Amino acid sequence: MKQLRDWWQALEQLLFRVASPCGLCREHPSLPLGACRVCLDSLAIGWEERKMNGYSCFSLFPYQGFGRDVIHHMKFQRGYEIATTLGLFLGLAAREEPKLAKVDVLVPVPLSQGRLEKRGFNQATILADTMKEVWKRPVCSNVLRTRETETQSGLSLTRRKHNLHGAFAMLPGFDFRNKYCLIVDDVITSGSTFYAVARLIEDYGGIPMGVFAARTEILRSDQDAEEL
Numbered sequence: 001m002k003q004l005r006d007w008w009q010a011l012e013q014l015l016f017r018v019a020s021p022c023g024l025c026r027e028h029p030s031l032p033l034g035a036c037r038v039c040l041d042s043l044a045i046g047w048e049e050r051k052m053n054g055y056s057c058f059s060l061f062p063y064q065g066f067g068r069d070v071i072h073h074m075k076f077q078r079g080y081e082i083a084t085t086l087g088l089f090l091g092l093a094a095r096e097e098p099k100l101a102k103v104d105v106l107v108p109v110p111l112s113q114g115r116l117e118k119r120g121f122n123q124a125t126i127l128a129d130t131m132k133e134v135w136k137r138p139v140c141s142n143v144l145r146t147r148e149t150e151t152q153s154g155l156s157l158t159r160r161k162h163n164l165h166g167a168f169a170m171l172p173g174f175d176f177r178n179k180y181c182l183i184v185d186d187v188i189t190s191g192s193t194f195y196a197v198a199r200l201i202e203d204y205g206g207i208p209m210g211v212f213a214a215r216t217e218i219l220r221s222d223q224d225a226e227e228l
């Protein structure tokens with residue numbers, strides 16, 4: 001965390017401040033990173049690695065307080081602007097993370113077609129596409145969500161796993177063998193969505209890892225984090 005903050009401060013000193021509004025609150029002028037100082041402080045950013053069933057997962061801020069509000073707004077209001085702002089943060093952080101240097105491809109967690117049409121965009125895809133801008137890694141969109149799943153909100157861990165069983169499939173056209181695949185999503189909670197995609201990638205010979213804007217405590221029973 002300290003390393004990242006130091007790096008940001010150095011960047012701020014190097015670059016001119018721009019007059020465009022903050023991509024998260026639109027209330028204050030943005031720093032060159034696309035968000036204002038107030039929002040950056042409120043997010044309580046701390047780059048963290050955790051092992052989820054042996055997979056390396058990285059995340060940027062806690063899914064609580066302001067961080068939780070930002071994720072909700074990304075899904076329901078001004079989603080595109082917030083997702084590109086968070087995608088920039090993630091891309092810069094991932095680029096600086098030595099353990100991610102071997103990543104070959106970014107794999108956004110897909111939405112079902114129905115949910116995509118309803119929302120108009122997939123926030124995970126926008127995060128990955130923006131990461132690609134600053135961290136030159138290709139985006140692979142060959143993972144599909146094959147059916148609607150019940151909302152994960154409020155489901156037990158067992159129900160979540162059952163709910164996601166067989167919910168993802170792979171389109172042909174990309175050779176995953178021995179490729180380090182960084183699965184991208186907005187929030188990690190129980191990890192059940194991540195595991196489902198990770199196992200699919202493993203079935204095709206890839207080596208999954210994960211990166212998320214926000215995180216909750218492991219095994220916490222979340223009320224409304226994933227799959228909103």
Ligand SMILES: [Zn+2]
Nearest residue numbers: 022025036039
């Ligand atoms: Zn702000």
